[in-house]
Amino acid sequence: MAKKTVSLPEKTFVPASYWRRLFALVVDIVLLDLFVYMQFSFMFPKTLSFASFKDLAPDQMNMMMMGAMILTFFTLLYFVYQEKTYGQTLGQRIAQISIQAPKEATWRHHLINNFFLIPFFPFLLLWIIEPIYMFVKKERLLETLSTLRTVQEEKL
Amino acid sequence: MKLWKFLLFFFLFALATSLFVRISTDGFKEGNVAVISIKGVITNERVLFETNAVSDDILLLIDQAEEDPQIKAVVFEIESPGGYVVPSEEIANKIKTMKKPTVAVIRNVGASGAYWIASATDYVIASKVSITGSIGVQSSYLDFAGLMRRYNVTYNRLTGGEYKDMGSPFKELSEDERVKLAKKINMIHQYFANEVAANRNISSEKMQEIATGEFYLGVEALELGLIDQIGNMDTAKKYLEEKLGKSVSYQYYNKYKPSLKELFTARLFSSSPVSNLEIKVQ
Numbered sequence: 447m448a449k450k451t452v453s454l455p456e457k458t459f460v461p462a463s464y465w466r467r468l469f470a471l472v473v474d475i476v477l478l479d480l481f482v483y484m485q486f487s488f489m490f491p492k493t494l495s496f497a498s499f500k501d502l503a504p505d506q507m508n509m510m511m512m513g514a515m516i517l518t519f520f521t522l523l524y525f526v527y528q529e530k531t532y533g534q535t536l537g538q539r540i541a542q543i544s545i546q547a548p549k550e551a552t553w554r555h556h557l558i559n560n561f562f563l564i565p566f567f568p569f570l571l572l573w574i575i576e577p578i579y580m581f582v583k584k585e586r587l588l589e590t591l592s593t594l595r596t597v598q599e600e601k602l
Numbered sequence: 603m604k605l606w607k608f609l610l611f612f613f614l615f616a617l618a619t620s621l622f623v624r625i626s627t628d629g630f631k632e633g634n635v636a637v638i639s640i641k642g643v644i645t646n647e648r649v650l651f652e653t654n655a656v657s658d659d660i661l662l663l664i665d666q667a668e669e670d671p672q673i674k675a676v677v678f679e680i681e682s683p684g685g686y687v688v689p690s691e692e693i694a695n696k697i698k699t700m701k702k703p704t705v706a707v708i709r710n711v712g713a714s715g716a717y718w719i720a721s722a723t724d725y726v727i728a729s730k731v732s733i734t735g736s737i738g739v740q741s742s743y744l745d746f747a748g749l750m751r752r753y754n755v756t757y758n759r760l761t762g763g764e765y766k767d768m769g770s771p772f773k774e775l776s777e778d779e780r781v782k783l784a785k786k787i788n789m790i791h792q793y794f795a796n797e798v799a800a801n802r803n804i805s806s807e808k809m810q811e812i813a814t815g816e817f818y819l820g821v822e823a824l825e826l827g828l829i830d831q832i833g834n835m836d837t838a839k840k841y842l843e844e845k846l847g848k849s850v851s852y853q854y855y856n857k858y859k860p861s862l863k864e865l866f867t868a869r870l871f872s873s874s875p876v877s878n879l880e881i882k883v884q
Contacts, residue, residue, distance in 0.1 A: 481613045485620035488629035491853075503851040509630045516623070520616055527612075532605055539605075 459597040461584055462543040466598055473537030474524070482520050489513030518564055525560045526553065529594075538596075546595040559592040633853030635842055636667035636676045637835075643884065644685025644693070644715045655682055655716075657689030663855045664696050673853070675703040675842050678723060679835065684714030684736065684884035687790055694722040694797065703845055705838045708732045708829070713817050714884050717828070718794060721801040726829040727837050728820040735823055737798055738815025739791040740882055741783065747774045802827055 489509050491502075502510070528535040530553055534544040547555065562572040572588070579587040589595055603611075638660060642653040667676045678697070684690065697704055697719065706712070706720035708728035713736035720726050720734070728734055750757060750772060757772045768779045775783070795813035799806055804827055812826055823829045831837060835852075842850045 482616040485616055486623070488624060489627075491630055491632060503631075503633075506630060506633075506851065509627065512623075512627075513630075516619065520612075520619075524612060527608065528605070531603070531608070536605065536609065 457599050457601045459546060460600045462541075462596040462598040464580070466541045466543050467596060470535065470537040470541035470543055473540055474535050475537075477536065478521060478524060482524075483517055486513055486517060489516075514565055518566075521563050522557065522560055525563060526556045529559070530556045543596055543598045546597045548593055551592075551594060555592040555594060559588050559594045561588055562586075631851070632672055633851040634672055634674045634846075634848070635839075635850050635852055636663075636670070636673045637679055637852045637854045638663045638667065638676060639679045639681070639854075640693070640716060640719060641679075641681045644682055644690050644719070646686070646689040646692075655685065655689075655693075657692045660693050661696050664693075664700065667855060668700060668702060673702065674846050674848075675705065675850075676700065677835070677838050677842070677852070678704065678706045678719065679709065680706055680712040680716050680720055681709045682713075682716035683711050684716050684718075684882065686715070686882055686884075687739070687794075690715030690718045691797075694719045694801075697722040698801075703842065705841060707833075707835055707838050708734050708820070709834075714738065715882070718798060721798045721828070725831070725838075725841060727831045727833045727841070728823060728829045729834060730820045730832050732820040732823075733817050734820065735812070735818035735826075735828055736815060736884075737791075737795055737809075737813035739787050739794060740815075740884065741769070741787055743769065743771055745774060746771050798828075804828075 490513055491506070491510075525535055529538075529545045530547075530551075532539075533547070538544060545556075545559070561569050562576055563569075576586050576588065579585075579590075583590070585595065640655045640660060642655050644655045644657065646657045647654070648656045648659070664676070667673050703725075704723040705725045705727065706723040708716075708720055708726070709732065710729075711733045712720050712728065713733055717734050717736065747757070757770075759767065759773065761767050765779060765782065767773065769775070769783060791813070795809050796806070798804070798813070799809040804812070808827075812828070818826065818828065820829065820832055824832060831841070839850050839852070
């Protein structure tokens with residue numbers, strides 16, 4: 447009987463570690479800060495404290511809100527487009543993690559996966575909820591809702 | 603589209619958007635009236651865990667406000683019981699040299715050294731029940747000589763100069779020393795009262811009646827000419843809008859932020875209260 451050789455896969459995908467995710471996020475935010483956020487710094491005050499926040503005039507508050515919305519748009523565009531098109535952002539590529547999406551995943555799923563980047567209530571609560579959820583379930587709440595997974599390669 | 607092409611397009615799109623917004627709007631308009639807070643005991647010593655009004659920091663903020671062409675006036679928001687003589691005088695004298703209009707808004711307390719500072723401004727506003735005035739000087743201290751005698755603790759007096767340990771809490775104050783100290787305190791008090799009289803255009807005879815160290819509520823201070831109007835920060839805003847002829851928005855000048863080195867080397871708490879001769883306008 448002829449011998450059959452079975453080739454096993456050399457690597458597999460496992461849930462990305464917390465540190466790789468954090469590193470990727472930091473790299474992406476630094477890039478965005480250098481090339482996008484700083485260009486819109488004229489829309490925000492040079493210094494702002496909680497004491498002075500309540501004393502902002504309506505036109506000052508409107509300018510800040512408009513600035514925040516523009517920055518949110520660019521941030522979401524950066525993350526959602528890269529994750530949908532390339533499976534990973536530049537920061538995730540450097541950290542060697544990627545987004546695994548089912549075939550039926552649409553732009554909406556990728557948008558939901560990045561809701562934590564929206565700096566308005568109630569999305570700000572995700573900064574508290576996500577780490578706690580991840581500590582318990584080993585994946586982010588938004589990943590559960592969007593059916594996407596952040597994974598890293600692991601050699602067998 | 604390749605990744606690098608996308609990133610290039612993305613950043614160029616952001617640049618174009620920022621240029622468009624810059625052309626279409628004026629951007630964030632910083633306030634045109636600086637608000638400098640004077641909160642806590644007025645001192646020249648920065649202590650890490652205490653909220654003091656450090657004169658060096660306030661002088662820096664005043665310079666900053668004077669140099670900023672966007673700032674048209676300065677409001678001093680005062681919440682202080684007073685403090686030490688020299689830092690209070692330094693801030694008051696600095697305010698008198700300012701070219702921009704100045705307003706003091708006394709909140710809960712603006713007494714003694716803090717009132718000295720307020721009096722140096724062009725216009726003083728306080729609430730009806732703000733505590734202000736207290737134009738006096740004190741250098742009271744605890745005398746432990748009797749307690750030490752009771753427990754057979756001896757104070758070994760070794761001085762070069764007869765009055766070197768004058769005011770030490772470990773020995774009784776002699777009559778001679780009391781007279782000398784009282785004279786110095788009176789000199790400081792007279793100087794303080796004269797400064798306030800000059801700042802507020804009050805005659806020296808009337809100031810002698812007012813400057814007894816008594817504190818006054820806002821309504822009393824208004825009658826005595828120590829303040830100009832009853833009100834609050836909104837009142838100051840309206841006053842400045844009339845004076846400057848334009849709308850006013852506040853820009854809060856932040857408190858001094860210590861460097862990393864200062865965080866590790868700064869004094870954590872203020873000096874012991876049992877110290878030799880602390881003269882205060884508080």
